Amino acid sequence: MPERLFVCTPSKLGSYTDCPRRYRYTYVDRPTPVKGPPWAHNSLGASVHTALRNWYALPEAKRRPEALPGLLKGTWVGEGYRDGDQERTAYRRALQWLESYVETLEPGVDPLGVERVVAVKTAVLAFNGRADRIDARTGPNGPELAIVDYKTGRTGLDVDDARGSQALALYAYAAERVFRRPCHRVELHHLPTGTVAAFDHTPESIARQVNRAEATARDIMAAERAVTDGADPDEAFPVAPGPGCAWCDFRRTCPGGVGAPVKDPWAAVERTLLPVTPTTPPVTPAAE
Numbered sequence: 001m002p003e004r005l006f007v008c009t010p011s012k013l014g015s016y017t018d019c020p021r022r023y024r025y026t027y028v029d030r031p032t033p034v035k036g037p038p039w040a041h042n043s044l045g046a047s048v049h050t051a052l053r054n055w056y057a058l059p060e061a062k063r064r065p066e067a068l069p070g071l072l073k074g075t076w077v078g079e080g081y082r083d084g085d086q087e088r089t090a091y092r093r094a095l096q097w098l099e100s101y102v103e104t105l106e107p108g109v110d111p112l113g114v115e116r117v118v119a120v121k122t123a124v125l126a127f128n129g130r131a132d133r134i135d136a137r138t139g140p141n142g143p144e145l146a147i148v149d150y151k152t153g154r155t156g157l158d159v160d161d162a163r164g165s166q167a168l169a170l171y172a173y174a175a176e177r178v179f180r181r182p183c184h185r186v187e188l189h190h191l192p193t194g195t196v197a198a199f200d201h202t203p204e205s206i207a208r209q210v211n212r213a214e215a216t217a218r219d220i221m222a223a224e225r226a227v228t229d230g231a232d233p234d235e236a237f238p239v240a241p242g243p244g245c246a247w248c249d250f251r252r253t254c255p256g257g258v259g260a261p262v263k264d265p266w267a268a269v270e271r272t273l274l275p276v277t278p279t280t281p282p283v284t285p286a287a288e
C-alpha cells in the first residue's frame with residue numbers, strides 16, 4: 001500500500017517542530033485539552049490582517065486612507081486586552097500602522113491573491129496554506145510572483161527570518177505550481193516599523209525547506225502510528241519545554257509548562273504599544 005499523504009498547513013508543521021506535545025494537544029487529542037484565555041496580540045494581528053484583506057476588496061477608487069477606520073472597526077477583535085484603555089490605544093496604533101502601510105502600496109495595482117489558499121502535493125505532503133498576499137511582479141527574467149506575509153509583533157524582522165521561514169518557502173513552492181509562474185521572492189512586511197525583510201530563494205533553498213517539511217511529516221506520521229500501535233502518547237509526543245511555554249495555550253494543562261512564567265493575555269501587546277524606534281530596512285542579500 002502506498003503511504004498516505006500527510007495533509008498539512010504551515011502552522012501544523014510548525015507546531016510539531018516547536019513542540020511535539022503541543023502538536024498532539026492541538027491536532028490529535030479529542031476533546032482538545034482546555035486552552036488558556038485568548039491572547040491580545042493574536043486579536044491585534046487578526047484585526048490588522050482582516051482590515052488589509054478588506055482593503056483590497058474595495059473598488060480601486062475607494063482605497064483611500066479615510067476608509068481605514070471603518071475597515072479596522074469592522075474587523076476589530078477585542079479579546080485579551082487588559083481594559084478598554086489598552087484596547088483603544090491598540091486600535092489607534094493599528095490604524096497608524098495601516099495608514100503608513102497603505103501609503104507604500106502602488107495605486108491601481110491589485111495583488112494576484114489576497115489571503116489566497118494555495119495547495120500542492122509532494123511525495124509525502126498534501127500541503128495547503130493561506131498566503132496573506134501573492135503579488136504578480138516583473139523580475140529581471142519576466143513575470144514572477146512574490147509571497148507577502150504581514151507581521152504585527154513588536155520585534156523588527158530581518159533577512160534571516162525571511163530566509164528561514166518554512167511557511168513562506170512552502171507558499172512560494174505551491175504558488176509557483178498553482179499559477180505556473182516563477183516564485184522565489186518572499187517578504188515579511190512588518191507594519192509597526194514599516195520595514196520589509198526579503199529573501200530570494202533558489203530552487204535549492206526551496207527544495208531544502210520542502211525536504212525539511214517532508215521529514216517533519218514523516219516524524220509526525222511515525223508518532224501517530226506508534227500511538228495507534230499501543231505506544232504511550234506522552235512518549236510518542238514528548239514535551240519540549242522552553243521559552244515558548246510561557247505563550248503556549250496549553251501551559252496550564254501540560255506538565256512541561258509547569259515552571260514557565262505566567263504571562264498576562266495582554267503582555268505581548270503591552271510591549272508592542274511601547275514607542276517604536278524606526279529601524280533601517282534590512283538589506284536583501286544575494287540568493288542563498
Ligand code: SF4
Nearest residue numbers: 019245248254256257
Ligand atoms: S507548555 Fe511547553 S512543553 Fe507543554 S505543550 Fe506547550 S510548548 Fe510544549
